[in-house]
Every structure is written in structure tokens, then in C-alpha cells.
Amino acid sequence: MADDKLDIVAGTLVLMVLRTLDALGPLHGYGIARRIEQISANQLALNQGTLYPALLKLEQMGWIAAKWRPSESGRRCKFYSLTRAGKKQLQAEAANWSRASAIVDRFLSAELP
């Protein structure tokens, strides 16, 4: 893996998955992975496999729901979609993230005394 790729920050994968499903509607695992790669323009070192435990956890939390149905190609896939609770969680996490990153930004841009 290329050295200049970013390690994924803990917790942000959840946010990315929720946002992806919010934006694109029901997707299968590979779809989600592709979308994250596309948005990050291949700058994230994401092991696509780690996505699946994350999806399971989100499902257990009740933030996303999963359903087996045929894809456009006719193959049966497990499609994930955002639930109402997931939508709320996304808003909360997005707000948190914005605040946190704003704070970090301010630290980084602050003048040395």
C-alpha cells in the first residue's frame, strides 16, 4: 500500500458509510466501498474487508437495515439502506465531526505565542 495514503481515523468509517447510504440510497458492500474510494479519490488506505464488521455493527445498532435482493446484473446481493435512526445518527455525527475538525483546524492555524 502506498505510503502517502491516509490511515482511516477511528469512527470516521461509520460516518462515511452512513453518509454514502444517505446520498445514494440502498447499496451493496462493494458499492459502498467503491463510493468511499471514489469520494476520497483513492487517498484512503481502506481495507475493503473492514467494511463488513462495520456494516454489521451499524446493523446491530439499528442505524442501517440489510436486505437480500437481486442487483441490476441479476445477482443476489445484500443491500444496505439507512434507517430513520441512522439518519438521526448521521446528523449527530456529522455535527460532531464538523465541530471536532473545526477545533483541530483552529489549533493548527493558531499563531505560536
Place this chain on the structure above:
Amino acid sequence: MTRLRRLAARALSLLHVRRLDRELDDEIQTHIDLATGRYVAEGLPPDEAHLAALRDFGGVAHTKEVYRELRGASFLDTLLQDLRYAARTLRNSPAFTIVAVLTLALGIGANTAIFSVVNAVVLSPLPFRDAERLAQVRIIGHDGAEFPLSDSDFVAWRDQNRTAEAVAVTWETPVTFTQNGSAERIGSASVTDRFFDVLGARPEIGRAFEAGDDKPGGAKIAVLSHAFWQRELHGDPGVIGRTVSLEGVPHTIVGIMPAGFQFPPGSIDVWQILTMAPPARRGPFYTGGVARMKPGVSIDQLRANLASVTASLKARYPGPHDWTLDAVPLQDALVGKVKPVLYVLLGAVAFLLLIATANVANLLLGRAAAREREIALRGALGAARGRIVRQLVTESIVLAMIGGAAGLALAAFGTKALIALAPEGVPRLDEVRLNMPVFLFALGVSLVCGIVFGLAPAVGASRAPLVETLKEGSRAGTGTQHRRAQRAVVVAEIALALVLSVGAGLMIRTVAALQHVSPGFNADRLLTFELSLPQSQYPEPANVRRFYDTLLQKLTALPGVRSAGLTVSLPPDILQVTDNFTVEGQLVPPDQSAPVGPLVMVSDSLFRAFGVPLIRGRFFDERDEADAPPVVIISETLAKKYFAGLDPIGRHLKEGGPNRPAGPTNPWMTVVGVVGDVKYSGLDSAPEPAFYMPYRQNPWRGQFVVVRTASDPRMLLNGIRAAVASLDKGVPIARVKTMDDLMGASVAPSRFRATLVGIFAVVGLLLAAVGIYGVMAYAVAGRTHELGVRIALGADRATLLRLVLGEAAALVAAGIALGLSGAFVMTRMIQTLLFGVTPTDAATFAGISALLAATALAASYVPTRRALRVDPMIALRGE
């Protein structure tokens, strides 16, 4: 809510782990296929595309594992893993495992054995159909004493019964069974017609008694017990319709009851019909009532019904009114007396289990200390605290289960021993089984033990601060937390052992006190047996007199026989007759009962044969012939209590109270003598106002014959049998016993309790000693370095010994103080089982405390001594 949902999902996923695994495989396969497809579309050759897809995915197996862990399939896996780990750990420290398992097996085994008895005797329903609807009916006197019913009581009850489906009364009396010329006393119960309906019992063959069978002048019929039928009639089903000879009278056999049917409890061989005499007067009182309540009727409703019967009886008959007919559930009536004893035993054995559990907890604490580093390391490597606790608790539960299994095996033997040791008269012992409730009890006890003794050290261990523990270096197990916990456990153990031992001490003193009670006569070298002359051959008092007078002559003439006598009641436990009595000139208020005391008919020679002291006047002699003026001899207690300081000799006394006026059949009797008190109601009974009438004036057919011999009374048995047979071969000799046997049997229940609790106490004491030994050994081991330094610096070993033992002494003192206060409370609960010693007997408390202190200090002395003997150089280098 989410937590609940997550739990539910985890639980559900356990059920279809396989399907979920397959779905995950599918999902990942789809992912790889789609990714491969994209790379192929981008122009890579298929195999390279596949590799690229796998690289992007990053470890399929790892993903699956993480996924499964998260999904919850790990629960079973973890359990299996923990079990395997526990088994390995236990196997790796066999000494620890063996000691812990044996300790637990003792505790759980003893508890299971006692519980199996409690379960069978007290908790299980009686072996009758709908047994909870059965009730015993009796008379309760003004002082709460229970009395049997009279015929008039039963007839009035039967006629006014509204609450019971069926009612009956029973009267137990042994009868002479004659077959092929040989006679034998067998157990018999005479019962009214609905008896078998009341108990809901069906015969194995033939028929049971039916309504109307007890009409006066009805046929003489009998129902046999299964055991008697097998023993005497070889189980021949053709006996129905044939006859058996009871008291010389043929009775037609109508039915055989199934094996296991026994009522009244005891050994009934045959049931006969009891015909109610037309109630002319109220009395005699001799039957026990039993009722099957209608469905939905409560015992209180039955009582209310009996209260109205009581009222009608009081209206009809004059006399005392300080009594009432009363009912209790049959189960309470049968086992009520042994219940408190069994619960005391269960309590005692529970103490033993607590000590055993404490000991294993102690062992585990010691081990946990030794494993502190292992556990800290696991924590450092990322094991969650809950996970460590769970693993340690799994280990202790495995330990407890092994202990429980061994305990169950022990209980199988223990229960047998218990039944063999049990004194006579404990009901339902034949129903004791190691059955499902007992098994569940053992399982439950094991589980609780495992959790209790496992949780404390486990939580303590997992909470230990990682860094410090790891830093403590090679000095294993200096965790002060563990030391404190271990000390607390040892204090508790000593306290528990003290309570148990004090209880045992009091019970042992009770036995000693009972053995020192004077029964009122000389019990050495006495042989006793019972004879009963059949009415058919001995219809008149003269016939009876002739038999017994000749027998006494023959017996006295036997070489080795000092004297012989007759009595109808046999001390210390067989009291056949009690009656009211009235002292002349003493007024009893009309609504109260006259005083009651043992009434004993005796031969002239009895008091001398027994060695009962004459206090005033004379014994019976030839003057007291059948036609002579009636005479009576009274006991010292009767003289003191009812003659109020007057000389009773020459004064008068009669049977019965105000409702039985003096007359030709109930004459005033002249007091001719006062004799010492004799115990007829058990060695622990209070002195009773007994009165004696001469056998010459009242020759009963049934007598106890008492023979005083010069040497071992058993040696004379053949001569005595021959003497009886020479008079009449058809008279069976029953209940042949030496007085030593009877006195032993009288103490047997107390001895049994004392033996059991004593065994529990000794085991408890040993376990506590092992506990303090372990703690001290461990404590001095931890201080080897310090002690070594002190010795090297010239400290006196004796001083050091005192120093270390001082710590042990502080623990022991704390335990004893705690135990003494516990014992003060607990021993009050066994007050009713004690005799001749108070529940707070100072000598017992002090003696047991000293014993415990000595044992505990000895147990701590051994390891201390060993530690101090170590060469200081070795101790120092050991660091």
C-alpha cells in the same frame, strides 16, 4: 433499547450461526467477484484482476473472524475455550484441584444426604392419592396435649360431617397370629369401614373394606399387607376367601394391599374391622381419626365443622369442657415431630458447606494471588476485565461441578449410612431416594458455591492494578488485597466452625446428661418381654391369674434368675395407660379435667425386681387379693403434688374425675405405699404422678414380664422361652429386650443428632484448621525475605515466632469473638433438643473456644516454624 436489540440479535444469531456464516461467505464472494469484474473491465487479465481484488479486500479470513466475533457466535466458542482453559489449569495443579474437590465433595455430599432425607420425609407429599386433602383428627386438651377419640366422638363426627368425603378412625394393637400351631405377634390396625376410601387406597387383589362392613355383628374379615402376605402366605393369590387366625378367631381374608401401603405408619401386617360400640358414655379414648376433605375444603373449614361436633358432644355428655376436637394436615401430624430436628441438621450441614466454600474460596484467593501476574499480563495484552472474570468464574464453576459430582456419589453412601444410623420412629425413611429434586438440589448448591467462591477472587484479581502487579517483580503474590480477603475468609471460617462445634458440644452434653438420668430403677441385668394371652383360651381373670402366677414361680425357680415381675407399662418409654385420678377430699371444678397420670398394674414382685425404692408404707402382697379391699401405691411426685404435705398412707384415691363417680366398678382405693418416681415417658420427661394397682385385683391378659438375672440376661433366654412354652405353646413371646437395649433406644434420637452434628463439627473444625494453615503458610512464605533479614541481623527466632503467631492469634481471636456472638443466637434455636444443659452453657462455650483456638494456633504454628528454620542466606538469595 439498542442494547436490548443488540443482545437479541446476538442471541438470535446463535441459533442460525450456520446460515449467517453462509450468507457472509456469499456476500464476500460477491464483493470479490464484482471487484474482479471491474479490474477485468479496466483491462487486467482475469487472474491478476482477482489478485488485485483480494489485495483491496485485505484478508478474507481475518474479516470473517472479526465479523463472527462481533456477531456473537463467540459466546459458545468463548465458553468452550474457557472450559478447556479451566480444565488445563486444574489439571496442571493437581494438589490444589484434589483438595478443593474433596472439600467441596464433603460439603455438598453431606448437604445432599441430609436434604434427601428432608425431601423424602418432610417435603414430598405423603404416598396417598391427593394427600394434601388428608387430615388427622384428635382431641386437644386445655394444655395443648393431644388425646385419642372415643367411639361417641367418632360417631357424632361421622353423623355431623359436612366437610369430608370420608372419615375413619384407627386403633393400632398387636394381635396373636396362629398358623400351624405356632403363634406370633403381628402388627394390626382395627379400622372403621371407610378407612381405605379415606386414604384413597385400592387393594392389589381382592377388595378393601367397604361402607357397612363395620355394622355390629358383621363377618370377621381382614385385609393383609403385601409384606405379610409374601412372608406368611408365600404370596399365594388364592388366599382370598380363606381364613387367618387372629387372637384365636378365624378372619376371612378379603383383600391384599399393594406393597408400600402402610397406615397408620409403622409395620401393620393386617387390617381388621373396628366396630363402634353404641355410645353409652364418652370414653374410653383410644382411636386416631383421619379424614379426606372434600375438594376445595380448607383445614379451617374442617376445624369449624369439628367445633360444632364438639359443642354437640359437650351438650350431650356431662364432665370437663376444657377440650376440643381438632384437625391438622396429615402430613404435619406424621412428620411434625421430626421436622425441627431435620431442619436443625440441615442448618448444621449448611454451616459445614459454608466452611467448605470458604476454604475453597481461600484456596482460590491464594492461587489468584499467585496468578496475579498471569492475569495482569492477560489484561495488558488486551483482555477485557469482564472476560477475565468470566474465565475465572468458569474455572471455579467447573471446580464446583466436579466437587458436586463427587459429593453426589458421597451422598449415595451418606444417605444409606444415615438411614442405618437413624433411631427408630423416624417416619418415611423407606421413601428416601436420590431422585430428581435431590439431584437438582446438589446441582444448585454446586452452582451457587462455584459462583460465590469464584466471584470474589476473580473480581479482585481482574481489578488489580496492572502496572504495580507487573512491577512487583519476582516476589509473587504480595497483593495486600488478597491477603486482606483471605484473612476475612479465615475469620469467617473460624466463626462458623465455632458455632457448629458449640452446637455439637451442647448436643453431646445432652446425651451425657440423659445417660446420667436415673430412670427410677436399677437397669442392670434386666430382661423384658411381652406376653399376650388370647381371650378365647383365657376368658376369665382366674385363667389369666393361673397362667401368670405359675409363670412367675417357674421363672423365679430358674437358676440365674434373682426375681421376676409383671407390669403393663415398661420404662423408660412404653407407657400403655394413663388415667385421670381424684384424691379424696380434693375438689376439681366441674368444667376442668381431673389430674392425669400413668396408671400401672403390677405384680407384688415388680418393685423389688425393678429395684424401685419404697419411700413409705408397703409394697403389694398376698393381702391384696381380688376380693380384698382395693389398694393403690402412688409415686413420690403424686404424693408431693396432690397430698399437700399430708401423709398419704391410709388416705383414698380413685380413678376418673367428677364425671365418673365412685361406685362398685370405680371404688375408692386405699393408699398403702409411696414409691420412687419411675420414667415412663422417656428419660427426658418430667416426673409424673403415677399410681399403681395390684395385678391380683386387675389381671390383664397382656403383660410385660421383667426378669432380674444374676449374670448376662441374654444367657437365660432359652430357659425363659422353655418356661413359657411349658405353660402354653400358643402364647407368643414378643419384644424381647434387655433393659440396656431399651435405655439405649431411649437415648438413641439424641445420640443420633449429637453424632451427626458432632461429625459435621469435627469436619468443619478440620477444614477451618486447613484454612488457617493455608493462610499462615502463605503469609510467612511472603515474608521469608523479611524474616531472613531479621535473622541475619541477629533477631531471636523465638521472638519472631511470637511475632508471626501473634498475627494468627489476632485472626483466631476475631473469629472466636464473632463465632461466640453467632452461637449465642443460633443455639437458642436448638433449645428444644437439649436436656440438662442450657443453650448458653458457659462450660461448653469456653471449652469449644479453647479447643478451636488450640487447633487454629497449632495449624499456624507448623508453617511458621518451618519458615523460621530456613537458613537466612537461602531466604535472602531467594530474592
